[in-house]
Amino acid sequence: DTGVSQNPRHKITKRGQNVTFRCDPISEHNRLYWYRQTLGQGPEFLTYFQNEAQLEKSRLLSDRFSAERPKGSFSTLEIQRTEQGDSAMYLCASSLVPLAGVTNEKLFFGSGTQLSVL
Amino acid sequence: SQQGEEDPQALSIQEGENATMNCSYKTSINNLQWYRQNSGRGLVHLILIRSNEREKHSGRLRVTLDTSKKSSSLLITASRAADTASYFCATDAWYGNKLVFGAGTILRVKS
Numbered sequence: 367d368t369g370v371s372q373n374p375r376h377k378i379t380k381r382g383q384n385v386t387f388r389c390d391p392i393s394e395h396n397r398l399y400w401y402r403q404t405l406g407q408g409p410e411f412l413t414y415f416q417n418e419a420q421l422e423k424s425r426l427l428s429d430r431f432s433a434e435r436p437k438g439s440f441s442t443l444e445i446q447r448t449e450q451g452d453s454a455m456y457l458c459a460s461s462l463v464p465l466a467g468v469t470n471e472k473l474f475f476g477s478g479t480q481l482s483v484l
Numbered sequence: 485s486q487q488g489e490e491d492p493q494a495l496s497i498q499e500g501e502n503a504t505m506n507c508s509y510k511t512s513i514n515n516l517q518w519y520r521q522n523s524g525r526g527l528v529h530l531i532l533i534r535s536n537e538r539e540k541h542s543g544r545l546r547v548t549l550d551t552s553k554k555s556s557s558l559l560i561t562a563s564r565a566a567d568t569a570s571y572f573c574a575t576d577a578w579y580g581n582k583l584v585f586g587a588g589t590i591l592r593v594k595s
Binding site for chain 2 (some may be wrong): 372395399401406471474477
């Protein structure tokens, strides 16, 4: 168990540029979540995948945001035409959920990608 | 939107004292979880309590859940400087497929 890995740890970009973050979950985990966290706040849900299927997206996820999880392994989160309001910590988490179950057991978080949009 | 609300927003205590944090939520839940976050890092799961449980212990942690009041408390006994962190409650709503986090309590333990 090597834990959830996120890259890069920090990203500084200029407004209007595109950025892409990567998340490698714990290998046997079938669920993968993206959250966004701003200073002094708790994580806010963005989207989640069950294997390779993206099953829910928050209204926070505008058309400029897209997430993928090809082959149900790693995931990428892309932000196009970044805005200063996108500056935040982007957190990835994974979990193992029984196929027949609907409850969420504990999440394993990565260390996050801190995005600064200048 | 954040379902859970933690209280207090910040707490400062001396090493060896107990720390109590509270969480209130709005909808029926399957379970409620507590996480810790050190500055600039990801969250670490501490403890999970299911809707049919009233109290749970794990080491120096004690969690209670009152579903009639839609509230939970986290007690950390004999606190240590290493307990300094932000603590978040997260609810797994019966209708949802994701955890919804509160705004957190910042705990500072002074040595």
